[in-house]
Amino acid sequence: MKRRHRGPTLLDFLNGGKGSKKEIEKKGNGNGKEKKANTAQVKVIERRVNRSIETSTLSYFVKAEKPKHVQATPKLSSTRRALRVALPASAGARDYSVLMKGAPEASEGSEYYLFQVLYDGHRGKAVLLLYDEKKHEIVEWVDTYGHKPYFLTDVTPEEARRMGITREETFAGMDVVYRYDLLNKELKRLTKIYTTDPLAVRKLRDKVPTAWEAKIKYHDNYVYDLGLIPMLKYTVKSKRLVPMPHRITGEEVSKVLKAFEEESEEFKNMAISWIPVFEAPPPHIKAVAIDIEVFTPSVGRIPDPEKAPYPITSVAIAGSDGLKKVLVLLRNDKRLTEEEIENLKKQDFEVEFYDSEKALLLELLRIIRQYPVLITYNGDNFDLNYIFHRAKLLGIPDDMIIFKKSNDMFTTKHGIHIDLYQFYDINAIKTYAFGNKYKEVNLDAVASALLGEHKVQITKSISELNYDELVIYNFRDAKLTLNLLTFNSWLPWKLMVLISRISKMSIEDVTRKQVSAWIKNLFFWEHRRRRYLIPNKEDIERMKGSIKSSAIIKGKRYQGAFVFEPVAGIFFNVVVLDFASLYPTIIKKYNISYETVNEPNCKKYIEAPEVGHKICQDREGITPLIVGLLRDYRVKIYKKKAKDKSLDDRLREWYNTVQSAMKVYINASYGVLGADSFELYCPPAAESITAFGRYAIKATMNYAEKNGIVVLYGDTDSMFLWSPPKEILDKIIAWVKEKFGLEIEIDKVYKFVAFTGLKKNYIGVYPDGSIDVKGLLGKKRNTPLFVKQTFIQLIDMIKEINTPEEVVETRRKVKEVVKQLYTNLRRQYYDLDELAFHMQLTKPLEAYTKNMPQHVKAALMLKRFGVEVGQGDVISFVKVKGSEGVKPVQLAKLPELDLDKYFDVIETTLGQILKAFSIDSAYLSGTSKLEAFLSH
DNA sequence: CAATTCGCTATCGCTC
DNA sequence: GAGCGATAGCGAA
Numbered sequence: 026m027k028r029r030h031r032g033p034t035l036l037d038f039l040n041g042g043k044g045s046k047k048e049i050e051k052k053g054n055g056n057g058k059e060k061k062a063n064t065a066q067v068k069v070i071e072r073r074v075n076r077s078i079e080t081s082t083l084s085y086f087v088k089a090e091k092p093k094h095v096q097a098t099p100k101l102s103s104t105r106r107a108l109r110v111a112l113p114a115s116a117g118a119r120d121y122s123v124l125m126k127g128a129p130e131a132s133e134g135s136e137y138y139l140f141q142v143l144y145d146g147h148r149g150k151a152v153l154l155l156y157d158e159k160k161h162e163i164v165e166w167v168d169t170y171g172h173k174p175y176f177l178t179d180v181t182p183e184e185a186r187r188m189g190i191t192r193e194e195t196f197a198g199m200d201v202v203y204r205y206d207l208l209n210k211e212l213k214r215l216t217k218i219y220t221t222d223p224l225a226v227r228k229l230r231d232k233v234p235t236a237w238e239a240k241i242k243y244h245d246n247y248v249y250d251l252g253l254i255p256m257l258k259y260t261v262k263s264k265r266l267v268p269m270p271h272r273i274t275g276e277e278v279s280k281v282l283k284a285f286e287e288e289s290e291e292f293k294n295m296a297i298s299w300i301p302v303f304e305a306p307p308p309h310i311k312a313v314a315i316d317i318e319v320f321t322p323s324v325g326r327i328p329d330p331e332k333a334p335y336p337i338t339s340v341a342i343a344g345s346d347g348l349k350k351v352l353v354l355l356r357n358d359k360r361l362t363e364e365e366i367e368n369l370k371k372q373d374f375e376v377e378f379y380d381s382e383k384a385l386l387l388e389l390l391r392i393i394r395q396y397p398v399l400i401t402y403n404g405d406n407f408d409l410n411y412i413f414h415r416a417k418l419l420g421i422p423d424d425m426i427i428f429k430k431s432n433d434m435f436t437t438k439h440g441i442h443i444d445l446y447q448f449y450d451i452n453a454i455k456t457y458a459f460g461n462k463y464k465e466v467n468l469d470a471v472a473s474a475l476l477g478e479h480k481v482q483i484t485k486s487i488s489e490l491n492y493d494e495l496v497i498y499n500f501r502d503a504k505l506t507l508n509l510l511t512f513n514s515w516l517p518w519k520l521m522v523l524i525s526r527i528s529k530m531s532i533e534d535v536t537r538k539q540v541s542a543w544i545k546n547l548f549f550w551e552h553r554r555r556r557y558l559i560p561n562k563e564d565i566e567r568m569k570g571s572i573k574s575s576a577i578i579k580g581k582r583y584q585g586a587f588v589f590e591p592v593a594g595i596f597f598n599v600v601v602l603d604f605a606s607l608y609p610t611i612i613k614k615y616n617i618s619y620e621t622v623n624e625p626n627c628k629k630y631i632e633a634p635e636v637g638h639k640i641c642q643d644r645e646g647i648t649p650l651i652v653g654l655l656r657d658y659r660v661k662i663y664k665k666k667a668k669d670k671s672l673d674d675r676l677r678e679w680y681n682t683v684q685s686a687m688k689v690y691i692n693a694s695y696g697v698l699g700a701d702s703f704e705l706y707c708p709p710a711a712e713s714i715t716a717f718g719r720y721a722i723k724a725t726m727n728y729a730e731k732n733g734i735v736v737l738y739g740d741t742d743s744m745f746l747w748s749p750p751k752e753i754l755d756k757i758i759a760w761v762k763e764k765f766g767l768e769i770e771i772d773k774v775y776k777f778v779a780f781t782g783l784k785k786n787y788i789g790v791y792p793d794g795s796i797d798v799k800g801l802l803g804k805k806r807n808t809p810l811f812v813k814q815t816f817i818q819l820i821d822m823i824k825e826i827n828t829p830e831e832v833v834e835t836r837r838k839v840k841e842v843v844k845q846l847y848t849n850l851r852r853q854y855y856d857l858d859e860l861a862f863h864m865q866l867t868k869p870l871e872a873y874t875k876n877m878p879q880h881v882k883a884a885l886m887l888k889r890f891g892v893e894v895g896q897g898d899v900i901s902f903v904k905v906k907g908s909e910g911v912k913p914v915q916l917a918k919l920p921e922l923d924l925d926k927y928f929d930v931i932e933t934t935l936g937q938i939l940k941a942f943s944i945d946s947a948y949l950s951g952t953s954k955l956e957a958f959l960s961h
Numbered sequence: 962c963a964a965t966t967c968g969c970t971a972t973c974g975c976t977c
Numbered sequence: 978g979a980g981c982g983a984t985a986g987c988g989a990a
Contacts, residue, residue: 541964578967585966696964741990785968785989805987876973876984
């Protein structure tokens with residue numbers, strides 16, 4: 026273990042560099058690689074008074090009877106003097122030696138949740154991070170199975186020897202193994218070549234003509250080979266890792282078996298083995314959220330964390346155990362006033378002031394070390410990165426900096442780090458788990474959408490804030506961050522736990538990777554469990570043939586769903602029939618999988634309509650098995666449990682989370698088959714799925730029409746039927762079941778639907794007056810507020826309609842409201858904010874090379890003005906006269922607006938509603954079509 | 962490292 | 978200036 030004996034000591038930096046007589050105690054220099062934990066102990070004398078004040082939890086260094094020390098802070102040196110004076114003899118020492126201790130070893134017989142598998146380069150072994158739920162700490166278990174990195178090849182051991190592979194330095198042995206090859210339907214005799222370390226796989230795999238399973242990360246391989254399920258309980262018995270059996274009643278088992286009684290034996294066995302995944306309770310954890318503020322001289326510029334040039338001025342800490350604390354750095358150019366102290370006393374968190382940034386950081390590290398789970402918002406990119414480099418810069422020894430960097434992420438040496446920014450940025454989480462409630466993924470947007478709480482609004486830059494403002498601002502961020510993990514009885518955490526168990530991926534990976542990575546991991550795990558060879562992507566593409574359909578939209582690879590062209594108008598009593606999760610059901614029903622599509626030597630197959638791919642029915646495919654299991658579990662068991670009033674609220678909530686985790690998975694299962702980045706990419710499978718879907722919906726629509734029902738609309742898996750008698754609905758449902766084996770059900774019953782005549786564009790009103798607005802411009806977030814307000818006003822009028830007669834009356838009122846809006850606009854009734862368009866920069870500014878869209882123009886103007894803008898930001902701009910045509914709302918003035926553009930916005934946005942009432946918007950405007958106006 | 966296609970609207974940037 | 982394909986964003990399913 027390398028230790029510097031010269032150079033600055035801990036005490037030096039804590040005491041501000043001046044020679045001090047206090048000593049750093051060092052004990053037992055842990056030499057040798059086996060011992061990770063350095064046992065050196067360092068004692069540090071505290072530099073602030075920990076006083077408890079009756080009325081608040083604020084503790085600060087100033088003695089109440091000596092306020093002058095606080096106020097006299099013109100220079101750093103006098104601050105120090107003040108601190109020294111204020112430091113009481115009783116100040117206890119804090120033990121910082123803990124920073125150098127890694128995770129302890131797992132002990133025999135204890136129960137743990139499996140959190141993570143890592144490869145430890147020093148030990149050359151797999152290391153498992155296990156969570157002790159009683160002690161709330163993470164312990165390590167080092168592999169005792171002698172598991173090694175490897176890959177597979179069809180080169181025989183003899184040939185491998187001849188080729189010189191066995192003489193390679195990184196060669197570590199070989200075995201003959203058998204794997205079933207799903208693509209070629211044969212049992213393959215393969216050579217398993219072990220290597221000394223995971224990186225060596227890359228080198229050796231290139232020495233053989235064909236290698237399989239050679240690009241799988243080592244820690245994933247370990248999980249597959251041992252059949253591990255993260256976030257379930259394990260124990261250590263005779264140095265081996267053993268899963269803790271999950272106890273379930275016979276009743277539960279028979280319930281599951283009954284739900285799946287028509288399924289294959291393989292399906293049933295799998296279903297039983299999956300019970301713990303959904304039923305085992307999630308681990309209770311001790312977590313801490315942190316957020317830092319950095320002094321920045323220039324406004325709006327985010328300092329480079331790799332350089333960490335400026336001091337960390339404040340750190341807020343919020344623990345799931347109730348810890349609420351802010352560590353603040355005193356600045357020599359800013360004095361702390363009585364008023365600020367009084368204000369801080371009123372807060373419900375503790376504040377500690379430091380005159381040394383190093384001491385502050387050390388204390389921060391010490392606190393984080395007490396929590397096995399660290400939570401941040403954008404910690405990978407900023408906070409942890411900044412702390413890491415800042416700590417180095419300030420001379421804190423490497424082995425006291427408890428973070429480690431791997432690839433683009435940061436984590437702690439003693440536990441795990443969840444970066445909630447990464448988690449909330451996952452598309453599948455946005456859409457399926459949180460219903461697109463937030464669009465921008467910054468803390469304020471996500472917190473206000475999910476928690477209903479905002480960041481503290483500040484108008485000044487961080488560096489200009491007073492101490493109390495800074496601290497209050499900072500703490501809110503840490504609190505919001507913690508809440509984004511724990512709100513709704515820890516819903517996000519539970520969701521992570523479930524996705525981790527389903528995907529067999531650690532929480533750290535699950536929260537940083539997109540849905541295709543989750544699905545890939547589950548599929549690979551299930552392949553390995555069955556000793557199936559994990560195929561190479563090129564082989565699937567080569568063997569499964571090409572795409573037969575052509576997409577309707579240019580640039581797309583294959584044809585997707587069918588959309589019915591609706592007629593504009595208002596229709597009363599509309600019933601919507603819906604195929605319940607159509608694509609996953611098709612996958613299951615028609616046995617669509619990468620191996621079953623155009624399978625060689627197939628005896629019995631079904632041909633996909635239009636595209637003609639032959640889907641083999643000889644044996645159950647792996648995709649139908651996995652997707653079918655999740656779908657059936659969700660539909661037959663967990664959707665029901667989530668609504669079961671006989672269960673207590675907590676359990677019901679859990680089951681609701683279970684079913685929504687499944688939903689995320691199921692909904693993406695079709696999409697990944699058509700994504701060329703997916704390891705099991707199989708476009709013929711994807712286009713077969715949509716082809717079956719089009720066939721089913723069109724045939725059902727025809728059947729409805731044959732039975733005298735008017736089909737008003739339909740999209741992908743839904744049909745809007747005009748006032749259908751119940752017996753005919755039942756007839757259709759039964760026919761679909763009989764003809765296709767698919768489930769179709771009544772999804773919604775509308776009092777009436779207003780169709781605008783456009784696809785994906787309608788207003789549905791329920792009997793109770795609640796509404797669905799789909800696709801209308803007035804609903805889109807880029808639409809300016811002034812039209813949106815009127816849009817909402819119109820919707821509110823529309824939902825009051827009860828009879829066809831009332832439509833005529835409402836029609837008249839709608840016209841009036843729209844006319845009024847034109848008048849208001851002409852009279853400049855609206856302010857700039859109400860007139861602003863809002864558009865997101867979906868790419869970095871430099872990436873707009875093909876053209877220059879308006880929001881990008883506006884963004885560039887903001888940038889020139891000194892405002893930091895970039896990818897993911899929503900730009901608010903108005904349309905102005907002149908060559909540029911736009912201006913960011915911050916820089917524009919009312920008189921320069923191009924009103925004509927705004928009249929156009931009214932016309933297109935509200936025109937959609939008017940069309941449903943068959944009103945031509947043109948004659949209402951009076952500007953765009955003058956003749957039309959005059960003729961009325 | 963990244964799930965899909967279909968549909969609507971506005972604008973850009975080029976050609977005639 | 979009209980026409981038109983490409984680009985971009987947002988939404989439905």
